[in-house]
Amino acid sequence: MPRDSLRLYRWLLMAYPSDFRREYGAEMIQVFGDLRQDAQTDGRVGLIALWARVAADTVITATLQRSYQMTRKLTSSTLAAAVLLLPTLIFLLIMFTRFVLGLEGPYNAWERFYMNPGLSALNWALERFMVLAPFGALALAALPITHLQVGREDGALVASVSVKVSSVTIGVILVALLMIAAIMGYGFVENFKPV
Amino acid sequence: MKHETPDPHNPLTPAAFHILLALADQERHGYGIIREIEQRTGGQLRMAPGTLYGAISRMRDDGWIEEADERPDPPLDDQRRRYYRLTELGRRIATAEAQRLASLVESALAKRLIGPVSHAEA
Numbered sequence: 449m450p451r452d453s454l455r456l457y458r459w460l461l462m463a464y465p466s467d468f469r470r471e472y473g474a475e476m477i478q479v480f481g482d483l484r485q486d487a488q489t490d491g492r493v494g495l496i497a498l499w500a501r502v503a504a505d506t507v508i509t510a511t512l513q514r515s516y517q518m519t520r521k522l523t524s525s526t527l528a529a530a531v532l533l534l535p536t537l538i539f540l541l542i543m544f545t546r547f548v549l550g551l552e553g554p555y556n557a558w559e560r561f562y563m564n565p566g567l568s569a570l571n572w573a574l575e576r577f578m579v580l581a582p583f584g585a586l587a588l589a590a591l592p593i594t595h596l597q598v599g600r601e602d603g604a605l606v607a608s609v610s611v612k613v614s615s616v617t618i619g620v621i622l623v624a625l626l627m628i629a630a631i632m633g634y635g636f637v638e639n640f641k642p643v
Numbered sequence: 644m645k646h647e648t649p650d651p652h653n654p655l656t657p658a659a660f661h662i663l664l665a666l667a668d669q670e671r672h673g674y675g676i677i678r679e680i681e682q683r684t685g686g687q688l689r690m691a692p693g694t695l696y697g698a699i700s701r702m703r704d705d706g707w708i709e710e711a712d713e714r715p716d717p718p719l720d721d722q723r724r725r726y727y728r729l730t731e732l733g734r735r736i737a738t739a740e741a742q743r744l745a746s747l748v749e750s751a752l753a754k755r756l757i758g759p760v761s762h763a764e765a
Contacts, residue, residue, distance in 0.1 A: 464693075468700060475673050475725060476692040482674040483692070502691050509693030516701070 453484060453495075457502070463510035465517045518616055529585035529620050536578045536627050543634060579635075582627040589620040655740045658698045661688060663707065663729065663737035670711040672724040673699070699727060707733035 457480045461473050480502065487494035539558075546555035562571055598607045655663070665671060665679040677690050702708045711728040729737065751757050 468696075472696040472700065474723065476696055478723060479673045479677065479692045479695070483677070501689065502693075505691035505693040509691075509697045513693075513697055513700075516697075 453499075454481060460503070460506050463506055465514055467517065468513050523617075525588045525591070526614075526617050526620055529588035529624065532581045532585040532588065533620070533623060533627060535574065536581050536631065537623075539578050540627065540630050540634075579631055582624045582631065586621060586624040586628070589617050589624065654743065655736070656698070657688075658690065658694050659702065660737070660740050661690070662695070662698055662702065663733060663740070666708060666727060666729045667734070667737060670726040670728040672726050674724075676727070702733065703727075705732075706730055707736055 454477060458473075458477055461469055461476060464473070483498055483502075484495070487498040490497075542554045542558050545551040545553075561567065564571075597610070598605065600606065661680045661684075662676055664683070665676045671679060673692070673695055677695060680688050680690055699708065703710075707730060708727045709730050711726040748757075752759065
């Protein structure tokens with residue numbers, strides 16, 4: 449039983465981010481073992497109370513820890529890239545609701561806005577922005593992950609490139625690439641409709 | 644949000660303040676911190692490992708606490724345990740929070756929400 453509960457707690461720790469687990473996982477298991485020994489003095493009730501407390505604590509703190517780590521990894525350029533993607537994302541969602549889900553409401557609202565002659569200059573700019581934004585976002589998210597270092601070693605010029613990438617950056621890059629593919633696909637379908 | 648100086652308008656979370664209090668008089672390991680808080684609060688606050696190490700991680704990142712080399716708890720000593728202690732900044736943060744709470748208690752006393760608390764009562 450004690451070994452099983454330690455194994456179960458070790459399994460629960462998978463909810464935490466890997467960096468956090470590497471740093472504190474062993475200590476947390478040890479502390480849990482100590483708390484379990486204390487709880488055993490109150491018998492089965494003590495163990496149930498401990499598990500209830502630990503399970504609830506794990507759900508809350510693992511979620512907090514994941515969001516905390518994500519915020520730390522979010523650089524200003526990644527954040528700017530994510531913001532740049534928003535208008536295109538909204539546009540693609542509107543197209544998705546119409547062409548895939550068959551819902552006309554969001555599309556009709558978009559069309560009323562898009563066809564409004566008073567807003568033609570804004571729409572002209574928005575249209576180009578939505579096509580170009582995913583490329584800008586891709587550049588913003590991808591450029592800071594490479595670091596070029598140039599130095600001299602034994603009289604020779606040496607250049608090295610290091611790459612540091614977080615999961616959040618990878619996510620933004622993937623979304624930007626998907627959007628570029630979707631925008632190009634949409635443009636192709638709109639311009640080369642079969643007669 | 645990183646606290647680099649004590650901010651009287653930015654209260655600490657109860658968990659963070661209790662951990663700083665537990666480390667105010669000596670270095671402790673994780674289980675030692677939990678036991679000290681439990682004893683001090685008469686069993687009202689029983690911290691679980693996730694809350695404890697989440698707070699420890701943030702406080703180490705912010706420079707409020709650090710790993711200690713001393714091992715001051717011989718009966719429970721285990722080479723795998725890590726001991727933590729307050730840094731100068733951590734002590735200043737804890738002091739500022741204690742002063743903030745003390746001034747709140749003074750206000751409550753002045754408005755007769757509570758009577759004077761004797762040490763025997765506490």
